[in-house]
Amino acid sequence: MRLKGINRTTRKLSSGKTVTYYYAWKGGPRLEGTPGSPEFVASYNRAVTAKIPPRKDQLMSVLDLFEDSTEFTDLAERTRKDYRKHLRVIAAEFGDFPVTALEDRRTRGEFLAWRERLAIKSRRQADYAFAVLARALSWAYNRGLVPVNPCERPGRLYRAARSENVWTxxxxxxxxxxxxxxxxxxxxxxxxxxxxxxxxxxxxxxxxxxxxxxxxxxxxxxxxxxxxxxxxxxxxxxxxxxxxxxxxxxxxxxxxxxxxxxxxxxxxxxxxxxxxxxxxxxxxxxxxxxxxxxxxxxxxxxxxxxxxxxxxxxxxxxxxxxxxxxxxxxxxxxxxxxxxxxxxxxxxx
The missing domain is CATH 1.10.443.10 (Intergrase catalytic core)
Known part of the structure; x- marks a missing residue:
């Protein structure tokens, strides 16, 4: 993925080690994570979003509204922290996704395919990220902000076998x-x-x-x-x-x-x-x-x-x-x- 305007600087630390820092643009905020990682892309998108407000016809605007809603702020502090982490990942992948395209039957397949890619690293976290997206879209649908929620009832990839997990x-x-x-x-x-x-x-x-x-x-x-x-x-x-x-x-x-x-x-x-x-x-x-x-x-x-x-x-x-x-x-x-x-x-x- 090519991100426009990335500025890179190399510095030598007092220990003698050389490190490279990346910024969204020259004079812009420093980016998190390593180039190509979800954290890196998400921090880039946040920087660009802060500079240029998201268009109302894109999914990023829906995610922002959800994060400002009482549905989100009423969550426990730990849950909000976890949600924000997944919202950043969602924004990196689908921030510019057109809201009108949610009605396309192929959209559900796109979202499920994204979950499958996340599941390569962790099925549990893939389910969590998808659940956050589904909840944000459900909130938006109930308020007339999106035409449909294509993430309803997807089933789970992760199955915790806890039948034996009791304290004896x-x-x-x-x-x-x-x-x-x-x-x-x-x-x-x-x-x-x-x-x-x-x-x-x-x-x-x-x-x-x-x-x-x-x-x-x-x-x-x-x-x-x-x-x-x-x-x-x-x-x-x-x-x-x-x-x-x-x-x-x-x-x-x-x-x-x-x-x-x-x-x-x-x-x-x-x-x-x-x-x-x-x-x-x-x-x-x-x-x-x-x-x-x-x-x-x-x-x-x-x-x-x-x-x-x-x-x-x-x-x-x-x-x-x-x-x-x-x-x-x-x-x-x-x-x-x-x-x-x-x-x-x-x-x-």
Whole structure:
């Protein structure tokens, strides 16, 4: 791809190494990435777009309007960051695509072919990029900005086989044996609430009244009231007692670093990963604790509505998780089913 006006300069660093910098034009902004990469092309397009506003009949104008919309700004900060990354890739590929051409039946094929090219590197990221494009076009279609959304219901390239990805009792014991106190509390909190990592990291002590935990999920905005089970209640009490014994103020958030400060998501992920390696826990992530909680509740005999009330999933989502992703075909389920059947048989004889 030939990009017009690129200005290149070569400089020698103090270390003696020679580097080359690229600019959108002489005196223009410096470009990101290496020449030919999606990041490089995207940064060039952003520079040109800032200099020359996109035409209203081109897809770039639709993407800009979507990024300024409440549909976009209401997303979580992490999600907005991910969306922007994919919007830059989309703009690099289709920024000058005519809006009127969206009605052409061949357009869907063009978009799907683009997803296939992205999938060579990562199927998961290819699906994500396509989903961002589909959402932007759906928003635009509902507002009469585009004639049609050719990206509806494309199916997925990436299929995560998570049926085996649940934390076993052995995983839990190994983690408790090797991990530090503040991360053991995170494990117990996740297993007994079934909440997402981000929501748990922001959970404050004020949300716990000694019997229940109240929170509003950031992603779904769903308010949740979770009765606190005995193991979690004991873990929370132990954490409070530890701060009292050390004559330290209780931090604002329940989950905190060893220094008593709130976690950043990246910092928590790094510490969690190290703890899992030390404990020898493999093939499962913190995210899998949410599904593990669903599975354990089901094994314990909780109904789908009861599980949904705790985790914040819809009842349909709970059913899908149990059926396709996390049920694990655990022997305890079949054992529980037979015992129930035995109980029914004995009572009727």
């Amino acid at each position: 009792d052995a995983d839990e014991k190994a983690f408790h044996a090797k991990a530090p106190d503040h991360l053991r509390l995170a494990l117990t909190l996740a297993l007994w609430t079934g909440q997402r990592q981000g929501d748990l990291l922001r959970l404050k002590w004020a949300a716990y009244d000694g019997e229940t935990i109240r929170l509003r999920q950031r992603k779904t905005k769903v308010p949740i009231v979770i009765p606190v089970g005995a193991p979690l209640k004991a873990a929370l009490k132990a954490e409070k007692d530890r701060y009292a014994q050390e004559n330290k103020d209780l931090p604002e958030t329940i989950l905190a670093t060893v220094h008593g400060t709130a976690w950043t998501e990246s910092g928590f992920r790094a510490s969690w990963r190290k703890a899992c390696i030390k404990a020898g826990v493999t093939d499962v992530t913190f995210h899998d604790l949410r599904g593990t909680a669903v599975t354990r509740l089901a094994i314990a005999g909780a109904t789908v509505p009861e599980i949904a009330a705790i985790t914040g999933h819809s009842m349909k989502e709970v059913g899908s998780i149990l059926d396709a992703h996390y049920m694990h075909r655990d022997p305890a389920l079949s054992e529980a089913a037979i015992r129930k059947l035995e109980g029914r048989t004995i009572s009727t004889n």
